[in-house]
Amino acid sequence: MAWVEIKDLPADWESLASGEVESLAETWFNIYHDLKDTSLLDTFNERLRREWSIETGIIERLYTIDSGTIAVLDGL
DSSP, rough: OOHHHOOOOOOOGGGSTTTTTHHHHHHHHHHHHHTSHHHHEEEHHHHHHHHHHHHHHTTTOOOOOOOHHHHHTTTT
């Protein structure tokens, strides 16, 4: 793949924002507040780190994994 220069955002970049992000952030904050002192949050964070690690390896082309294998690893 050939290198392509990254272009600046358009002047009206704010129009690209989704109104759903604020709602999602509020929902996450409320759930986090309910779970912050429980083992459920630790379990969630562990699974999220695992998922991000797998996806990072795929993006960096360190390996290729089919979706079935990802599902198995994510369920550990």
